[in-house]
Amino acid sequence: MAKEKQRRPRLISLLTVFLLLQAPVLIFLGLNLLTDRWSFLSSWPVFWAELQAAFKLVVETPGELAQDEMLIYDLVAFLVLVSAASVSLLAGLIFPQGRAVAWIFGLLAQIGTLTSGIVLYFIYRPPHAFWLLGMGVIMVLYLNYKNVRQWFLQPEEDNELDYA
Numbered sequence: 001m002a003k004e005k006q007r008r009p010r011l012i013s014l015l016t017v018f019l020l021l022q023a024p025v026l027i028f029l030g031l032n033l034l035t036d037r038w039s040f041l042s043s044w045p046v047f048w049a050e051l052q053a054a055f056k057l058v059v060e061t062p063g064e065l066a067q068d069e070m071l072i073y074d075l076v077a078f079l080v081l082v083s084a085a086s087v088s089l090l091a092g093l094i095f096p097q098g099r100a101v102a103w104i105f106g107l108l109a110q111i112g113t114l115t116s117g118i119v120l121y122f123i124y125r126p127p128h129a130f131w132l133l134g135m136g137v138i139m140v141l142y143l144n145y146k147n148v149r150q151w152f153l154q155p156e157e158d159n160e161l162d163y164a
Helices: 010-035 044-060 071-097 100-123 127-143 146-153 156-161
Strands: none
Touching: 010 044, 010 071, 010 100, 010 127, 010 146, 071 100, 100 127, 100 146
C-alpha cells in the first residue's frame, strides 16, 4: 500500500506570513529603540540621519547614562533584533517547503526576539519589551503546535509536491 502524503496544515501558510511580517516589525522596533521616536518613518533622509545620530551617540558615550537609558544595551538589543529579523525573513522564505531548517530558523528568530524583550524589560521597561515578548510568545506557541512540528518531520520529497 502506498504511503499517503500529508497535506500541508493551514497554520504553515499563516506562520509563513507571520515570519515575513515579523522581520520589518523587529527592525522598526529596534530603530525606535535607538532613536526614541517614530520620525524615521517619514522619509529616507530622516531615517538615515536619525540612524547615524543614534550610532554616533552610542559610540561617543558607551556605557554612560544618557537620558536615563543605557545606550549600549539599546545598541546590543538593536543588533540582536536585526539578526532575529534576518533569520525570520529567511525562515519565512523557506518555511512552506517543509525543510526542517526553516523550523529551526523560526525558533532562532523567536529566541532573539524573546531575549531582547526580557533583557529590555528588566533593564528599564520600554514599551518595546511588551511588544517583543508578546510577539515572541505567540510565535513560539504556533511553531510548537503539533501539526506544524509534524509537517517538518516528514520526508522532504513529500513536502515539495503537496501544497493543498
